[in-house]
Amino acid sequence: MNKAKNLKDDYYNEIKNQLLNNEITNKVKDYSKNKSDLETYYNVGQMLANAGKRYGEGIIKNYSIKLMNEIDKKYNERTLRRYRQFYLLFSTHQKWSTLSTRLSWSHYSELLILKDISAINYYINLVNKQNLSVRQLRDRIKLKEYERLDDDTKLKLINKEDTTITDLVPNPIIIKNTNSLATIKEKALQKLIVDNIEDFLEQLGAGYTFIKSEYKIKLGNTFNYIDLLLFNIEYDCYVVIELKVSELKKEHLGQIQVYMNYIDTKVKKINHNKTIGIILVRKDNKYIVKYSSDERIISREYELI
Secondary structure: OHHHHHHHHHHHHHHHHHHHHHHHHHHHOHHHHHHHHHHHHHHHHHHHHHHHHHHOOHHHHHHHHHHHHHOOOOOOHHHHHHHHHHHHHHHHHOOHHHOOOOOOHHHHHHHOOOOOHHHHHHHHHHHHHHOOOHHHHHHHHHOOOOOOOOHHHHHHHHOOOOOOOOOOOOOOEEEOOOOOOOOOOHHHHHHHHHHOHHHHHHHHOOOEEEEEEEEEEEEOOEEEEEEEEEEEOOOOEEEEEEEEEEEOOHHHHHHHHHHHHHHHHHHOOOOOEEEEEEEEEEEOOHHHHHOOOOOOEEEEEEEEO
């Protein structure tokens, strides 16, 4: 009995030492705090997994009671189970040395609710590229951004293949209906987007900047207006967005193609890549875009929430 108790204490004492050392690191070495947190919780998670296999699930509850009494109330049973989940998830799919330390423990805690490692890796890359806060990450997960990517794009991400600017535009695009409108016209849709332009740009992907709504162009003797004109810094190209509160029609492709060609001819610099077109519609018709000869054009549905 005493031998078994000593073995249990070996696990407990090592877990306690890891957590205490991390508490000290957090106080005196702020620059390495995040890395220390992640490494400590990963190592503790490994020891909890081993202890649980040997002594059963109840050991985590026993450890949490002692740790809360001897170190800090924050080391409750729920927290310890998260440490174990953190270890089990990432030890299965990658080495500790490849784990991104640009994400905080709070970021990883948000990711632990996900079951799909491909989705988790997508959001990790998103935080790294766009420097998302924990709140922003939570919002993106809540809106199921990864799930709204098409299957071909997901396969490219899994296989670490190059993606294009249009691959990473989710479908549908979520738009906040701040006016609680039951039915909506194009001008109202445009206003909802412009009023929440940062959120809209984040949904499209990395590198988008807003240039103007109702961007005026002259075709012959008449003026036309592009609903939204953007520029993508990462892909070095203009992006024309047209809004349609109807099902996608073939004439919509002709219209946006004219606008894209105008931007390419009159606006873009010689070093810029060709303009991309996104048609945002109430209901998509995938066959219209599928049989279009211009691969720069994509259509996406919008969803008001």
